[in-house]
Amino acid sequence: MDAKKVEKISKALADPNRLLILKELRKNKNCLYCTDVYEFVDLTQPSISHHLKLLTDAELIIPTKEGRNMKYTLNNKMIDQYVNFLQTLKS
Amino acid sequence: MDAKKVEKISKALADPNRLLILKELRKNKNCLYCTDVYEFVDLTQPSISHHLKLLTDAELIIPTKEGRNMKYTLNNKMIDQYVNFLQTLKS
DNA sequence: CGAACATATCGAAGTATTTCGATGTTTCTA
DNA sequence: TAGAAACATCGAAATACTTCGATATGTTCG
Numbered sequence: 459m460d461a462k463k464v465e466k467i468s469k470a471l472a473d474p475n476r477l478l479i480l481k482e483l484r485k486n487k488n489c490l491y492c493t494d495v496y497e498f499v500d501l502t503q504p505s506i507s508h509h510l511k512l513l514t515d516a517e518l519i520i521p522t523k524e525g526r527n528m529k530y531t532l533n534n535k536m537i538d539q540y541v542n543f544l545q546t547l548k549s
Numbered sequence: 550m551d552a553k554k555v556e557k558i559s560k561a562l563a564d565p566n567r568l569l570i571l572k573e574l575r576k577n578k579n580c581l582y583c584t585d586v587y588e589f590v591d592l593t594q595p596s597i598s599h600h601l602k603l604l605t606d607a608e609l610i611i612p613t614k615e616g617r618n619m620k621y622t623l624n625n626k627m628i629d630q631y632v633n634f635l636q637t638l639k640s
Numbered sequence: 641c642g643a644a645c646a647t648a649t650c651g652a653a654g655t656a657t658t659t660c661g662a663t664g665t666t667t668c669t670a
Numbered sequence: 671t672a673g674a675a676a677c678a679t680c681g682a683a684a685t686a687c688t689t690c691g692a693t694a695t696g697t698t699c700g
Contacts, residue, residue, distance in 0.1 A: 461568050472559035473688085477552050484640050492647065505689050507648060526646045526697040534639045541632050548625045549575050564658085584676075596659050598678060617667040617676045 459543045467540050470516035475499050476509050483519065483532050492528045550634045558631050561607035566590050567600050574610065574623050581621045 470476060482498055483490050495506050510530065513519045517536045522529045561567060573589055574581045586597050601621065604610045608627045613620045 461565055464568060465563055465565055468559050468563035469687095472556055472563050474552060474556055475688095477555060480638050484638055487640065501688090502690060503647075504649080504691080508688080511648085528647065532638065532640070537635055537639055541635055544628055544632055544635075547571050547575055547623065548628055549578065549623070560657090566658095582676095592658095593660060594677075595661080595679080599658075602678085619677065 459539050464540070464543055467516045467518065467536070470512050470518055473509070473512075475501060475505075476513055479509060479513065480518065480532070483530065490530045492530070550630050555631070555634055558607045558609065558627070561603050561609055564600070564603075566592060566596075567604055570600060570604065571609065571623070574621065582618050584618070 471480075478499055479490070479495060482494070486494065492506070492510065495510070496503070499506055499509075501509075510519070510521075510528075514521050514530075517533055519530045520533050522531070562571075569590055570581070570586060573585070577585065586601070587594070590597055590600075592600075601610070601612075601619075605612050605621075608624055610621045611624050613622070
């Protein structure tokens with residue numbers, strides 16, 4: 459994993475609301491609809507949309523279109539790759 | 550590991566210069582002096598001092614005073630804790 | 641088709657981060 | 671003890687991030 463990617467993922471993880479989204483994603487069996495997020499994140503719709511976009515761009519979550527809804531699932535593979543990078547920091 | 554700590558560590562990892570410092574730290578057998586950093590990070594002394602402070606505040610590196618020099622070592626334990634948190638995100 | 645719903649995008653305001661030059665503090669050494 | 675060396679701190683400028691209201695786009699359903 460190259461430095462740019464590590465930076466992007468780290469940035470995506472560096473916000474309390476986005477961490478909250480990821481945590482709830484796990485609770486909900488790795489499946490979350492955009493509308494669900496309003497219930498536990500106290501932000502307006504455009505802000506939530508923005509945060510979901512950053513998580514998507516970092517490939518930490520994978521969006522799927524279902525009619526007029528968006529379904530998000532956690533990308534376990536990307537977390538694994540990120541963890542692998544962190545392990546290489548250790549000697 | 551609480552959310553605030555995760556956020557702090559993620560922020561510390563979300564910068565190319567700080568990632569560079571961590572990478573070089575591993576190369577140098579987890580031991581780095583402040584002056585060493587000038588050689589691979591193209592920033593002024595105050596900026597490097599600032600970045601080292603953020604890494605220290607996140608407890609990713611541990612500073613030791615040696616006379617008028619500062620020695621930095623990687624904090625493997627904190628990386629492990631951070632990795633543990635990331636693993637809990639997966640289901 | 642038209643209204644309602646779900647989400648995305650745009651532009652702007654507020655806030656945080658990065659970077660620097662100038663200067664302060666501590667420690668070593670001649 | 672004076673000067674240099676290593677690092678920290680301060681204040682300001684530039685840049686980036688977060689958030690919002692307004693509005694646009696795509697989808698469903700009556």
